[in-house]
Amino acid sequence: MESRRMVDRHRNPLGIFLRIPLYLFLFWALWFHQMHMIGLVLLVDVLLWFFMPPVAPRSRFVDEIIEIEMAWLQSKFSWMKLLSFLILLTGLVAIGLGLWVHTILLIGMGFLNLVVFNILMRAIARSTF
Numbered sequence: 001m002e003s004r005r006m007v008d009r010h011r012n013p014l015g016i017f018l019r020i021p022l023y024l025f026l027f028w029a030l031w032f033h034q035m036h037m038i039g040l041v042l043l044v045d046v047l048l049w050f051f052m053p054p055v056a057p058r059s060r061f062v063d064e065i066i067e068i069e070m071a072w073l074q075s076k077f078s079w080m081k082l083l084s085f086l087i088l089l090t091g092l093v094a095i096g097l098g099l100w101v102h103t104i105l106l107i108g109m110g111f112l113n114l115v116v117f118n119i120l121m122r123a124i125a126r127s128t129f
Contacts, residue, residue: 007070008054013062015052019045030099071125084120087113 009015022041029037075081091113098106 005054006049007066009049009052011058011062011066012052012055013059014055015048016062018048022048027095027099030096031102033100068122068125071128072121075124075128078124080120081124084117084124087120088117091117 022044026038026041028034029041072081072084091110094106094110094113096110098104098108098110
C-alpha cells in the first residue's frame with residue numbers, strides 16, 4: 001500500500017520539476033565538495049518521495065513516464081534487465097565521481113550511460129505490455 005502511495009506522490013509534476021534545480025544543486029555541491037549541501041539535497045529528495053502530496057488531475061506526460069518505469073520495475077528478471085540496472089548504476093557513479101574529481105569525460109560517459117539505460121528500460125517495458 002505504501003509503495004502505491006509513493007508512486008502517487010511521484011506523479012506530482014511539481015515534485016518532478018523541483019528535482020531539476022535540486023539535482024543541479026547536487027551537481028554543484030559534488031563539484032565543490034560541499035558535504036553538508038549534498039546531505040541537504042538528499043534529504044529534500046527523500047522528502048519529495050515520501051511527503052509530496054498526490055495530485056488529482058494528473059499529467060498524461062508524467063503518467064506515461066511512470067507507466068514505463070513501473071513496467072520496467074515489475075518485469076521479470078532477465079539479463080537485459082540486469083544489464084540495464086548495471087548501466088544505470090555505473091552511469092550514476094560515473095557522474096558523481098566525475099563531478100567530485102572534475103573529470104568532464106566521466107560526467108559525459110555517465111550521462112551517455114543514462115541515455116542507454118533509458119533506451120533499454122523502454123525496450124524492457126514494451127516487452128511487458
